[in-house]
Amino acid sequence: MTATPILEIHNLGVRFGGLQAVDAFHYVLQEGDLGGIIGPNGAGKTTIFNMLTGIYPPTTGEIFFRGKNIVGAPIHDFTRYGIARTFQNIRLFKELSALENIRIARHMSVNYGLFSALFRRPSVQRRESELEEECMSLLDRLSLAQYAHHKASSLPYGVQRRLELARALATSPGLLLLDEPAAGMNPQEVDQLSKTILWIRDEFRVTILLIEHHMQLVMNICDHITVVNFGKLIAEGKPEEIRVNAAVIEAYLGKGGKF
Amino acid sequence: MEHFIQLLIFGVQLGVIYALIAMGYTMVYGIIRLINFAHGDLVMIGAFTAYFVARIPGFGFIPVMVAAMIVPAVISVVIERLAYRPLRNRPRLSVLITAIGVSIFLENLPRMIPVIGPNYRPFPQLIAFREFRLYGSAVVNTIQITNIAASLILLTLLIGIVRFTKTGRAMRAVSFNKEAAALMGIDVNRVIALTFFVGAALAGAGGVLYSLTYPMIDVLMGVWLGTKAFVAAVLGGIGSIPGAVLGGLLMGIVEVFATAFNSELGYGAGFIILILVLLFRPEGLMGRPTIEKV
Amino acid sequence: MSGSGTGVNIDIFHKLKREARRCSPLIGLAVFYLAVTYLREARYLKAYYIQVLMFGLINCMVTMGLNLINGVTGQFSIGQAGFVAVGAYSSAAVTTLLFRFNALPSIVRPLVFLLSILVAGIAAGVFGYLIGRPSLRVKGDYLAIVTLGFGEIIRAIIRLIPQVGGPRGFSGIPRYVNLAWILIFFALTIWFLRNYIYSAYGRACISCREDDLAAETMGINTTTYKVQAFIIGAVTAGVAGALLAHLLGYLHPDQFSYIRSTDFLVYLYAGGAGTISGAVVGAMALTIVPEMLRFLSGWRLVIYGLVLVLMMLYRPHGISNGKEFSFLVPRLAPKKTEEVQEG
Numbered sequence: 001m002t003a004t005p006i007l008e009i010h011n012l013g014v015r016f017g018g019l020q021a022v023d024a025f026h027y028v029l030q031e032g033d034l035g036g037i038i039g040p041n042g043a044g045k046t047t048i049f050n051m052l053t054g055i056y057p058p059t060t061g062e063i064f065f066r067g068k069n070i071v072g073a074p075i076h077d078f079t080r081y082g083i084a085r086t087f088q089n090i091r092l093f094k095e096l097s098a099l100e101n102i103r104i105a106r107h108m109s110v111n112y113g114l115f116s117a118l119f120r121r122p123s124v125q126r127r128e129s130e131l132e133e134e135c136m137s138l139l140d141r142l143s144l145a146q147y148a149h150h151k152a153s154s155l156p157y158g159v160q161r162r163l164e165l166a167r168a169l170a171t172s173p174g175l176l177l178l179d180e181p182a183a184g185m186n187p188q189e190v191d192q193l194s195k196t197i198l199w200i201r202d203e204f205r206v207t208i209l210l211i212e213h214h215m216q217l218v219m220n221i222c223d224h225i226t227v228v229n230f231g232k233l234i235a236e237g238k239p240e241e242i243r244v245n246a247a248v249i250e251a252y253l254g255k256g257g258k259f
Numbered sequence: 260m261e262h263f264i265q266l267l268i269f270g271v272q273l274g275v276i277y278a279l280i281a282m283g284y285t286m287v288y289g290i291i292r293l294i295n296f297a298h299g300d301l302v303m304i305g306a307f308t309a310y311f312v313a314r315i316p317g318f319g320f321i322p323v324m325v326a327a328m329i330v331p332a333v334i335s336v337v338i339e340r341l342a343y344r345p346l347r348n349r350p351r352l353s354v355l356i357t358a359i360g361v362s363i364f365l366e367n368l369p370r371m372i373p374v375i376g377p378n379y380r381p382f383p384q385l386i387a388f389r390e391f392r393l394y395g396s397a398v399v400n401t402i403q404i405t406n407i408a409a410s411l412i413l414l415t416l417l418i419g420i421v422r423f424t425k426t427g428r429a430m431r432a433v434s435f436n437k438e439a440a441a442l443m444g445i446d447v448n449r450v451i452a453l454t455f456f457v458g459a460a461l462a463g464a465g466g467v468l469y470s471l472t473y474p475m476i477d478v479l480m481g482v483w484l485g486t487k488a489f490v491a492a493v494l495g496g497i498g499s500i501p502g503a504v505l506g507g508l509l510m511g512i513v514e515v516f517a518t519a520f521n522s523e524l525g526y527g528a529g530f531i532i533l534i535l536v537l538l539f540r541p542e543g544l545m546g547r548p549t550i551e552k553v
Numbered sequence: 554m555s556g557s558g559t560g561v562n563i564d565i566f567h568k569l570k571r572e573a574r575r576c577s578p579l580i581g582l583a584v585f586y587l588a589v590t591y592l593r594e595a596r597y598l599k600a601y602y603i604q605v606l607m608f609g610l611i612n613c614m615v616t617m618g619l620n621l622i623n624g625v626t627g628q629f630s631i632g633q634a635g636f637v638a639v640g641a642y643s644s645a646a647v648t649t650l651l652f653r654f655n656a657l658p659s660i661v662r663p664l665v666f667l668l669s670i671l672v673a674g675i676a677a678g679v680f681g682y683l684i685g686r687p688s689l690r691v692k693g694d695y696l697a698i699v700t701l702g703f704g705e706i707i708r709a710i711i712r713l714i715p716q717v718g719g720p721r722g723f724s725g726i727p728r729y730v731n732l733a734w735i736l737i738f739f740a741l742t743i744w745f746l747r748n749y750i751y752s753a754y755g756r757a758c759i760s761c762r763e764d765d766l767a768a769e770t771m772g773i774n775t776t777t778y779k780v781q782a783f784i785i786g787a788v789t790a791g792v793a794g795a796l797l798a799h800l801l802g803y804l805h806p807d808q809f810s811y812i813r814s815t816d817f818l819v820y821l822y823a824g825g826a827g828t829i830s831g832a833v834v835g836a837m838a839l840t841i842v843p844e845m846l847r848f849l850s851g852w853r854l855v856i857y858g859l860v861l862v863l864m865m866l867y868r869p870h871g872i873s874n875g876k877e878f879s880f881l882v883p884r885l886a887p888k889k890t891e892e893v894q895e896g
Contacts, residue, residue, distance in 0.1 A: 531702075
C-alpha cells in the first residue's frame, strides 16, 4: 500500500518575469494510475508538463520520480529516467519517415560505441537489424505498420498523433505524459482515443498523466483528476467528485454555472 | 592623450560609416530574418555611382550623395522582388544561399563591364580638405567632419522615420508579426520593399563616405566593409536600430585602436569582441532575447 | 538448414554477390584511377585536368565535412575554411618545420606525411571542439556569425605567427600529394561519414536538425551530437587541408577567408544538403564546370551567381534533389529468416 509513488511533486512553482505561471503545486501519482490534469486555457497545465520534462527549470519545489529528486537535470535525462511525453502541437520529426521517427526514439537502446559505428563493425549491423525489427513491431502494435515508410508530415492528423504516442512509448517510459491528446479530434475519434489510452496503460504497463480540455475523455478514463486555475491547484479527487465541485464549476463556467 | 583623441576621431569616423551600413543589415534582418549577404555590394554600387556622377559638371557633394543613395536603393528593391520575395515561405537557408548568389553576381558583373572593370580607381575629392587643430597635436579634418555630420543626419532621419511616421509604424508592425500586420491592412510587400530601399540608400551613403576617407575604390570593396558592418549589427543586437549605431561605433573604435597597437590585430579584434559578446549575451548588446515557446 | 548441395551453392553465390556489391564502389574507384592514369600517360589528359580533379576531390572532402555539420545536424557553420586552414598549416608545419621532408629517405616520407595528416586531423578536431562547444550557446544565424568570427580569428592568428610565414604566406611545403593519395583519403572520408551518418549517431544528429527539443525528449543529448558533428566535420576539413597544403606547396592566410567558406556552403547547397551524394556532386560540379568555362573568363562567376539564384528558386533541394546514391546507404545484415528460406 505504501509503495513509493512513481511521481511526487512538492510545492512546484515557476515565475516568468512578473507572472507566477505555476504556484505551490502538489501532486502524487501512484504506479499504474491514470491521472488527469484539467483547467481552463492558460491555467498552467502545459507549464507543469514542461517542468516535468525538464524543459523549464522550476523556480521552487521538487519533483520526485521513483523517489529521486530530478529537478535541475537536463531534458534528455528526464527521458532517461523514464518520463516520456507527447506535445500539444505534435512535434514529430516531420521530414522523416514514421519508422525513422521510432528508430530515433529507440536511441537509448543503442549499445555500440562511436568507433564501432565509424568502422561499421558487425555488432553495429546486428544491432541495427534488431532495431529495425523492434521498431516495426512497435509500429505494428499501434497499427501504424502500413505507414512505416511514409513521411511523418504527410500522414493524416490522427495518425500523426498516434505516431507521436508510439514514439514516446519507444523510449520505454515508466511515466507517459500526454499533452491534450484529444485536441482537434471529433467525438468518434475521442472515443477511440479513450480505448487506446487504456489499452496502452495495460499493454505497456505505464503510468499515464494527461492534460486535457475534453471533459468527457478525462471523466471517462482517469482514476483521479486534478484541477488547476491561474497556476494553482483548486480541486482534486475522483471524477464523480470533480463533477460536482463548486470551485471547478466556477472556474469553467463562472458563478452559477452547471455541468 | 592627444594620441588617444586622434585615434578616437578616426574610430568614430569609421564607426559612423559602419553604423550606416549596419543599419541595412539590421533592418532587413528585423523584417524578414534574412542576413542579406548582398548588402555589402550595395555599398560598392553606391561608391561607383558617386564616382561616375561626380564627373558631371556642377555636381557637388550633395547631388552626388543623393544619386549614390538612389541607385543602390532601386537595385536593392529589384533584387528583393526577383530573388528574395519568391522564396519568402521557403526555409530561411534557401534565401540565404540566394543572397550569396546575388552577392557573387553583383561582385562579378561590374568587373566585366568595361567602364568599371576589376581595377582600383581613385575616388574624386568631393570635399575640400582642411585640417583644424583640436587639442595638442590632435587634428580633425573636413572629411571627418563631413562623415560624422552626414552620418548623424541620416541616422537621425532614419530613426525619426521609424519612430514617428506611419510608414515606420508599419515597418515595426511587419517585423513584429507579418500575418497580423497584413490583417491590419498593411501592405506587407510594400513595407518590405521600402525597408530594402531605405537600407540600401544608407549603404550607398556609407559607400560614398568611406570612399571620401579611403579614396581608392574597387568592385570588391563592399565585401570586407559589408562583413565588418554586419559584425557591427550583430554586436549591437541584430534587428535593433540603436544597436546598429552602438555596434558600428564600437567596431570602428576597436578596430582603429587595435590597428594602432598591432597592424595585424586590427582585423581580428572586432571578431574577438563579437564572439565574447555573443557568448555572454547572445542577443547582442541591445537586442532582445527570444523565448522559445513549447 | 536443408543441407542439400544446391542450397549451399546458392548460399555461397549470395554471399559472393553481397561481397561484390560491398566492394563495387572500391573497384569503381580503382578503375577510375587506372583509367585517369592511363589517359594521362597516353597524353589524352593534360596535367591541368588532373590538377582540377584533385582540387575537386579535396573540395568534396571539405564539403562532406560541412554537410555533417550543416546538412545532417542542421547547424549553420560558415567557418569551414578555418578548419581547412588549421589542417593545412599544422600538417605543413610537421613536414616543413619539424622534419626536413625532402632530406628524408624516401621510405620514411609516406610515414611522415601520414603523421602530418594525423596532426592536421587532431589539430582541426581540437579547433572543432573549441569552436563547437561554446558556439552551441547560440543558435541559427548567431551560430553562423560566431563560426564566421572564429574562422576569421584563426586566419588572424596565422598572420601573427612568423614561423609559418605570417601575412607573407607559407612556402617551401613539399609537393608530395598525388591523385592516388587524394583518392585514398577521399574514399576513406566517404566510408567513415557514411558509416557515421547511417548509424544511431547520425540519426541523433538528424534529430537535432529536425527538432532539437523533441530530440531531447527522446533522451538524446543534443549538445553532445552537435559538438561531435562539429569535431568530425572539422577533422574532415583538416585532413583535406593537409592534402591541399602538400598539393599546392604554398599557403597563404587569404586562401582561407570567409569568402572561401561561402564557396563550400555554395557547393553543399547547390549539390543538395543533407546527403553525401549532394556534397560530392555539388563540390565536383562547381569545381569542374567553372574551370571548363574558363574561356568565359570573368563572366563565369557572373553566371555562377545567377545559376545559384536560379537553383534556389527552381530546384531548392540541389542537383541531387535530396537523394542518396544507393551504394552510400549501408545495408542491414540479412535477417536469419531469409537465409533459412534461401537454404
